[in-house]
Amino acid sequence: MKPLDTQALFSKFPKQPLGFYPTPLHKLETLSTETGVELYIKREDFSGVSLFGGNKIRKLEYILGAAKAAGAEYVFTYGATQSNHAMETASACRRCGLKPVLFLYALVPPTEEDLRGNLLLDRLFGAELHITERRAGESVDELKRRNAAAGEAYHQQLTQQGHLCWDVPVGGATELGSIGFAEGFCELTAQLSAMGLRADYLFHATGSGGTLAGLQAGRALLGSDTEIISINVNQKGAEYGENIVRLANGTLALLGAPEGVQVRKEDLHIDPNYYLPGYEQPNEASNAAIRELARKEGLVIDPVYTGKGFAGMLDYLRTGRVPQGSTVVFLHTGGAAALFAEKEILGDLLSRS
Numbered sequence: 001m002k003p004l005d006t007q008a009l010f011s012k013f014p015k016q017p018l019g020f021y022p023t024p025l026h027k028l029e030t031l032s033t034e035t036g037v038e039l040y041i042k043r044e045d046f047s048g049v050s051l052f053g054g055n056k057i058r059k060l061e062y063i064l065g066a067a068k069a070a071g072a073e074y075v076f077t078y079g080a081t082q083s084n085h086a087m088e089t090a091s092a093c094r095r096c097g098l099k100p101v102l103f104l105y106a107l108v109p110p111t112e113e114d115l116r117g118n119l120l121l122d123r124l125f126g127a128e129l130h131i132t133e134r135r136a137g138e139s140v141d142e143l144k145r146r147n148a149a150a151g152e153a154y155h156q157q158l159t160q161q162g163h164l165c166w167d168v169p170v171g172g173a174t175e176l177g178s179i180g181f182a183e184g185f186c187e188l189t190a191q192l193s194a195m196g197l198r199a200d201y202l203f204h205a206t207g208s209g210g211t212l213a214g215l216q217a218g219r220a221l222l223g224s225d226t227e228i229i230s231i232n233v234n235q236k237g238a239e240y241g242e243n244i245v246r247l248a249n250g251t252l253a254l255l256g257a258p259e260g261v262q263v264r265k266e267d268l269h270i271d272p273n274y275y276l277p278g279y280e281q282p283n284e285a286s287n288a289a290i291r292e293l294a295r296k297e298g299l300v301i302d303p304v305y306t307g308k309g310f311a312g313m314l315d316y317l318r319t320g321r322v323p324q325g326s327t328v329v330f331l332h333t334g335g336a337a338a339l340f341a342e343k344e345i346l347g348d349l350l351s352r353s
C-alpha cells in the first residue's frame with residue numbers, strides 16, 4: 001500500500017503560522033542510563049510564540065487560521081487564572097492581529113497588586129481580562145459554568161454591536177485544534193525516523209484531551225504501533241475516554257482520512273493515578289520529578305501538567321511496566337510559567353531538597 005500523504009490532508013486548512021516547527025527532539029542521557037530505556041523529549045515548550053510556549057500553539061495555528069479567514073476581530077477563551085491555554089491564546093492573538101478576551105475562573109485567588117505567572121503575562125499581552133471569583137460554598141463546576149455564562153453574555157453583547165467574535169473552547173479541544181497534534185505526531189515520527197528510530201512509547205499529560213485526540217488521530221493516519229500513555233492532570237468523568245475517541249474520529253473525518261482509519265477505545269491508555277490531590281494542586285511525586293529533571297538534565301517542567309506526567313512516566317519505567325531497552329518519548333507540553341505563579345501551586349518544591 002502506498003503511504004498516505006498526510007501533508008496533503010493538513011494543507012487543506014487555512015493555517016496561521018504562529019510557532020517554530022519542528023520543535024526540537026533530543027535524548028535525556030543521564031536518565032536513559034539510569035532507567036535502562038532510550039529516553040527522548042519532544043520540546044513543545046519551545047513552540048513559541050513567546051519564551052513561554054507550549055502545546056496550545058499547534059492547535060491555535062488551525063483555530064486562529066479559521067478565525068482569520070472568517071475575518072474575526074475578537075477571540076474569546078476560557079480557563080483557570082493560571083491557564084497556559086489562555087496565556088498562549090493571548091500571545092498567539094497578538095502575533096496575528098486579533099484581540100484576546102479571556103474569561104478566567106479563580107481556583108487560587110490572584111492578588112491584583114502582585115500578579116504572577118500566566119496572569120502577569122496575560123496583562124502584559126494586553127488581553128481583556130474578566131476574572132470570576134469563587135463564591136463561598138460554590139463547587140468548581142458551578143464556578144466554571146458561571147464563568148462560561150459571563151463569557152457568552154459578553155460575546156453576545158459585542159456581536160450585537162457589530163464585532164465578529166470567535167470562541168475558542170477550553171484548551172482549544174476542537175477537531176480543528178486537534179489537527180495540530182495529528183500533524184505533531186507525524187512530525188515526531190519523521191524526526192525519529194530520520195534518526196533511525198521509532199518510539200515504543202509516547203508519554204504526555206492530558207487535560208482537555210485535545211492533544212491526546214490529535215496524537216491518536218496522527219497515530220491512526222500513520223498506522224503506527226507506538227503506545228500513547230496519557231497521564232491525567234485532573235479528575236475525569238466516565239465519559240472522558242469516549243469523548244476523546246469521538247474527538248479523534250471527528251478530527252480524522254474533518255481531515256478526510258481514508259475509510260477504516262479510526263481510533264478505538266482500546267487504543268487509549270489513560271492513567272488517573274498521578275494527579276491527586278487535584279488540578280493545580282501539587283503532589284510530592286510530581287515535585288520530586290521536577291527536581292530530578294532539573295538536577296540530572298538541567299531542564300524545567302511544571303507542577304500542574306508536565307511534572308505529573310513525568311512522575312507517571314518515571315513510575316512506569318521504574319516498575320518495569322515499560323521493558324528495558326524500549327525507545328520512549330516524553331512530550332514536553334510547556335507550562336513552566338507556573339513555577340512563577342502563586343505558592344499554593346508549587347507546594348513544597350524546594351523545601352525538601
Ligand SMILES: *Cc1c(COP(=O)(O)O)cnc(C)c1O
Pocket residue numbers: 054055084085171173205206207208209210211212302305306333334335336
Ligand atoms: C494544556 C496543557 C496540557 C494538556 O493538553 P490538553 O490538550 O488540554 O489535554 C498539558 N501540558 C501543559 C503544560 C498544558 O498547558
